[in-house]
Amino acid sequence: MSEANRVWRLRERPFGDITEDVLSFEEESIPEPGDGEFLFRLNYLSLDPTNRVWMSDMDQYMPPVALDDPMRGFVCGTVVKSHHPDYAEGAVVSGLGVWADYQIGTPQLVRPMGDTGPIPVDDAFSAFALVGPTAYLLLLEIGEPKEGETVVVSAAAGAVGSIVGQIAKIKGCRVVGLAGSKEKCAWIQDDLGFDEAINYRTEDVPKALAAACPDGIDVYFDNVGGEILDACLKLMNFKGRIPTCGLISQYNATEPVPGPYNYAMILMQRLRVEGLIPVLDLPERCPEAIAALGQWMAEGKIKVRTEIVDGLENALSTVKKLYSGANTGKLMIRVKDL
């Protein structure tokens, strides 16, 4: 290959917000795939709240990125050289990779995208690679929403939250979303059909939640932890469920973060609080999630929004948006159009 390879490497573990020193962006040689491996070129890089977790040495669900290693990310790319019979040159693949133009793939971590039907590949990657199965399986397997129940979703204008709320509506629930701006609240309520939207930056959250949930909360889909979790715990109904998807409010903390003050509600209301990472824990169920979501998207019952920023060189400045709430929907870097 004549072209250079650009690679983001983790140089420091962030303390608080992600700073420019945390990652370096360097030109390197293009790696050579070994037996059973393939080389692919990055088309899209998914930016996700969990990126901040991998950069740190906090307790986490897989080993953090080692210092000086390429930064880890969910990726979509095109095979350019293959030593694996199932990965032909030109095949579009997605999975867990790194922030680099060219990278080695193995079948364990990267799989063919397959036929995405009427849905463009970038939309399919945006909705299906991570966030769709996460939203679908965590809501349905742990949340178990029933018709007429009240479902509250935090980070409701985010990639996962916006899908969770729409699935809960399809299931016949009253859906209340929390988001961080007037525009986001308008989007989830007017465009996505949430019953109520609460701007957590400007409203009194406990009061607004109580008003929006006159029958209490049956399912709180937790993307954020912190004060919103506490306010929801206070309103949980008997045998309520709290699927725990993320705790973004505390990823950038610089000191230990206390758990919810209303933790005792777990006992008092016999709640079930449970974490699940469907793409890792229930990979065999992901096709079902993708099929259902694809159907609903085709029928116009679920809308997804993707915010695309061009240029791998912008990955670091763009990923920060997730922690300041500056993005709406799925955040992605486009490195090269498919």
Place this chain on the structure above:
Amino acid sequence: MSEANRVWRLRERPFGDITEDVLSFEEESIPEPGDGEFLFRLNYLSLDPTNRVWMSDMDQYMPPVALDDPMRGFVCGTVVKSHHPDYAEGAVVSGLGVWADYQIGTPQLVRPMGDTGPIPVDDAFSAFALVGPTAYLLLLEIGEPKEGETVVVSAAAGAVGSIVGQIAKIKGCRVVGLAGSKEKCAWIQDDLGFDEAINYRTEDVPKALAAACPDGIDVYFDNVGGEILDACLKLMNFKGRIPTCGLISQYNATEPVPGPYNYAMILMQRLRVEGLIPVLDLPERCPEAIAALGQWMAEGKIKVRTEIVDGLENALSTVKKLYSGANTGKLMIRVKDL
């Protein structure tokens, strides 16, 4: 009836530790049972950590005791006057009653003790009325301990904890208990067969737990919350379970208590944290629990210890022992021998 009735009434909600002003002890007339009711005389009064919850106005699982009402408790007594065909005079009954010599029972809250087989009625009340079904069902239904797994129990020399640990041993688990004195630790390890006992007052809990649980923790049976919960969260294995039975470390708090700092472990290790109050939530399963426990007790596989204090007048001074950790096993007041 010629005899007077002595009644403990809630006069103030406690702030911090229970003080003498919280309850008053007064002579009153003996109530008259109405249609479908019966009058029973108290033999045993169970003292339980949840008593402190009922005295307060914290969020809880049933309405708190109203100010000036008789204090609520689990009771065992003898029917002395009946307007209900299923409750003959002389029948021994148990259930949810009040701290008073004489009180009205209804079938909703008070049931016949029935035949306790080879187990004396006081032991049966001690083990079966509340703590046995709680230990059995919460451990097995939420904890789901499997052979070879590591089960950690806090308040392990308490009424529930001591039974939980012994059931977990019967199920083939490695069992580690935390208790607050050398004597308690010796009891659970030497007499009850726990694999390890940690004195949480004198040992470095995170360190001692890590040493006692070389393969991590699969089930943490939580009776206390607080720092012990935090230390256990840190060591939880993938898909671990935390049945939440009590949070005694925070019942006497005078300001809001933060939840566990390691709350994120719920997500990172995909834990299940769930509350259950079996005597309220699964009454239909309690006979199964009682039958199993009765069998194990008869076989000597489960030992129970009851600390009995004589005299209803000592109920207030005795209940305080629960919150200072001064009791071992089940704490009861004997008002009148059966």
